Amino acid sequence: MFAAVLVLSVLASVDARADVGVVITRAALGAADRQSLEKAVATDRAAHPAAFRAVEDVRASVKGLDESKRGRLAAVGPRLKALGRDALLPMLALLALEAAREDAVPSARRALRVGLLEAVGALRDPRAEAVLVAAAKADHADAHVAAAAARALGRLGSTSSVATLKALAAGDAGHRLAAAAGLGECRRAASVAVLRALSTDAVDDVRLAAVRGLGAVGNAQAWKTSGMVRTEEAATRQAAAQALVALFVAGDEPARRLSAEGILLVDDPGTPALIEAAKAGADDQTVTALTALTERFAKNPTR
C-alpha cells in the first residue's frame, strides 16, 4: 500500500513537472496554441537539431554562469541572442513546454528565465506571440521575470501586445508594474496613453516605471533602427514628449529626473516649444528647472 502511494506521488510529481515550462505552465497556453507550438517544436527539432542542442548548451551553462557572475544577474540573454533566429523554437519550448531539468538556486532560475524572455523578445518574431502573451499574463512570484515577460511581449509591437499590456495595466500593482516595463518596449502610439495613465498611479514604483516607460517608448534611437515600422513614430514621440514635459513640471524627485532623462531619450523636435509653453504659469523654481532642461536638451548626449 505504502509502495503504491509512493509510486503515485512520484508519478504525480513527474506529471506536475511535465506540465511546467521554465516560465509558464502548459495550461497557460490555450489548447490550440499549445498544440500548434508542440507541433512546430517537433518539426523544428527534426529539421534543426543543432539549434536545440545549442539552446540546451546555454541552459546547461547557466549554473556555472550564475556561480561566477559578476553583476546582479548572469548574462544569459546575450548568449541566447547570439544563437540567432534558429533558436526561437527551442527557446519557446523551454519557456512553455519543458520543465527545468534540475533544481537551481533562485538567482540561476531567474537568470535563465529572464535570459530566455529577453532573447525571444529580441527576435521580435510573431511566432512567439502566444507564448509571450501567456508569459506576460501569468502570475510570477519574481518581479524580474514578470517585467522581462512584459518587455518581451512589448517588443513584438503587435496589436495583441498592446491589448495584453493594456489589460495588465488594469490589474494589481505587480501586473501594473510589469505593464509599465512592457509598454516602454511596445513602440506604438497606443502605448503612450496607457503609460500616461500609469504615471499617476498610487504606487510609487508603478508611477516611476511608467515615467521610464514613456522615455523608452519614444526612444529616438530605437525608432531610427531599420526594421522598425515607423508609421507611428512621430505621433508616439510627440505624445511621449508632451507627457514627459508635463510630468517634469508636476513631478518631484525622482520623477523629475526620470522625466528629464526621458525627454532626452525621446529627443522630439517639438520639445523646446513644449518646454517654453510649460514655463507659462510655472513658479520661479520650475522656470529655472525648465530653462536648465532646455540647455540640457540642446546638448543632448544621444545626438
Add this chain to the structure above:
Amino acid sequence: MSLVRGRLALVLLFGPCVAWNGLGCGDDSPSAAETIPSVADQAAGGGGAGGRPSAPEPGPPIVDLRADVNRDGEVRLDDPGDDADEETWDRAHGAIFLANIDDDEDRCSTTTSAGKPVSDEALADCNDASDLVVNGADDEDDLAPLRIAAWPNAPDDATGRVTLTAADQKRARLFIRRNGALEHLPSDAPISALELRAGVELALEGRDIIRDVARWNGELVLTFTVDGASRDGGPVTFGTDTVRLRLAPVISHHHLEPTVKAFVSNSGDKTSKNFQKALAVAASAAGVPEGVEAIETDDIWTQDFFETAYMSRPAKGGPHVVRVALRSANLYGNTAALPLRSAGRVAFSAFRTKDFAGVQQFDPAADPDMDSLNSTGNFETIPPYEHAGVAHRLGRILRGSVPSFHPDRSFAAMLDAQVVQAPLLVDTSWLLVGHVDETMSFVKTATPRGWKLLVNDPTLARKMLEAARDQGHGEAPMFTGKHWPTNAGSRPAEVTIQQVLDDVDVMATSAAVAISIDEQLAIVQAEVGLTEDEIIRVPFLHQSVDDLAVAYQPGMVNGIYLSDTHFAAPKPFGPVIDGEDIFERSLQGSLGKEGIEVTFLDDWSLYHVNDGEVHCGTNAIRQTSGAAAWWEAL
C-alpha cells in the same frame, strides 16, 4: 611643558623663597649645575658633603614629553619646533603615528594547526599591534618616537606616568625603552626616578586604522605627569605635559602615480595564461619596475577583491610608508566563519607582511542585492585637483552609490573617516555590474591640471558605425573570430556594422546609457571643474540584461594605466576598415595626442563575455606620491 605646577611644587617643597633654579634665594646661590650631583654620583653613593649620600636637590622640575611635532622625522629636545603647541594638532604641525597593522616578522598564520583556513575575523585580527611586543627591529620603524626629557635632579620619590584615556588605550599602545629594548608600557604604569633623571625613550603604535569618524577622529592625547611626595609626606605633582598625536589616514592611489607592480589572477586555464603573458609584455613595454605578479585563484576579477593604498608618517630621510591592501566587503555567504569573498583573503595571506598591512571592513547584515557595489572595481580615485578655492591634494575617491543602491555602509564610513580623499559618489545603479570603472578612468597629461578624464561615449560609437556604414562598409564585420563560450563549445559572436545598427535593443540601451553617463559626468565636472577639452571620449556601445546596461563591445575605458605613457585597453574587435580597427584608431588617436601609447589586450573570452574587462581583471600597487605631506590635504 607645564611650568605652573612645577613652581607650585617648589614652593611647597622649599618654602616661598625659591628662585627659578630651585636652590633658594640669594645672589651667591650656587648654580644647579655646580651643586647637583650626577646620576652616576648618586648611584655611587656620593654627591654631597659629609660622606653619606644625599638626595640631589631637585631643581626646577623638567616635565617634558616630546614628539615629532614639526614632522621632520626626529624628536629633538633642543628643537622648540617639537615642543611648541604640541598639545594641538593641525595641518601645519602635530605628531603622527601609524596603525601598526602590518606583520613585520610574518608571524600571522592564515591556517589553523589543522590546516584549515582561519576565520575571516581571526585573519584580520592578527598583526603587529595585536600583541604586546615590538616585533623586531623593522617593527620599531612603524612606531612613532617620543621622548621624555631628562630631569637630572628628579627626587627619589618622583614617579612619572604617561596616560591615555580608557578609550584611547584601545586605539594605541605605548612602549618604553628599557635595557636597550622597547617593552610595553601600560597606561599609568610608573616610570622611575632613575629613568626620569636619564630621560626616557618611548614609542607609540596605533592598534587600528580610523574606522568611523563619528566614534573617533584619529587624534589622541598623551598626558605625562610626574608626581612625588612633599617634605611633609603629602603627594605633590611636579608637572604635567600633554602631546596630541593623530593617526595617519589610509590613502588610495590615483593614476598619476605610476604602477610599481601589476597583478592578475591565474585561474590556471589557457585563456588566463595567455592574458597574463600579454599583460606582462605590456607592463614590460611600459617599464613597470616589478612587472606582473599572478595571484593563484579561480576568482578572475583581480580588481574586485582588493584595493591598494598606503599610510605614512614622517621619518628621518623621508616618510616611512606602510602599504595597505583593503579587502573588498563582498559577502559571499560561504559560512559564518568565512562570510567574505574568499579571494579577498590575499589582502592578508599574500600582502600582509613587513610594511604592508591588510584591512577589512564589512557589515554582515549588508544588503546582498547591492553586493556588487562592494567589489573594489567600484572604487577609483580622481587625481589631485583644485577647484573653487579648495585643493584636493591627494585627489578624491570615486564610487558608485545612490541612496537606493549603495555599497556596504560601514566600508563607506571607513573611507569617509580617512578624510583626506573625500569620496565623490555617482549613480551606477543602471549598470548590471555597477562599477565606476566601467565608464570612467584617468590619464596623466601635460595640461595645467595634469590629467584628463576618460569617459565612455556610446553615442560616439554609434556615430562611428553610422559613418562607416554611410561610406559603404555596412557589411564589415565586428567581433571577428570571437565567440560566446558555452558548456559544450562556443557560438560565433561576429556581427556586421549594419546588424549592430539594426539591433533595436543595443541602440535603445546605448542611448539611455549616454544620458546616464552624462549625468555622472555632470557631477564630476561640477566638483572638479573639468572643461570639455579635459575629457577624452571613449566609444563603445551597451546592451541590456534585465533592463540594466553592460558593455556590448569590449569597453575600452576599462583598461589598466600602467605608466604615464602606457595604457593597456581591452581590444575592441571593431570593424577593420582600410586596414585598421576603427575603434582602436579612435583610442590610439585620442591618447596618442597626450603622449600615451595604447596596447590592446584580448580580454574577450576571459573577461568581456563575463561582463568585465582588462581593468576588472587586474590590479596594481603604485608609487606613493602623497606620503610626504598628506596632512596638507586636510
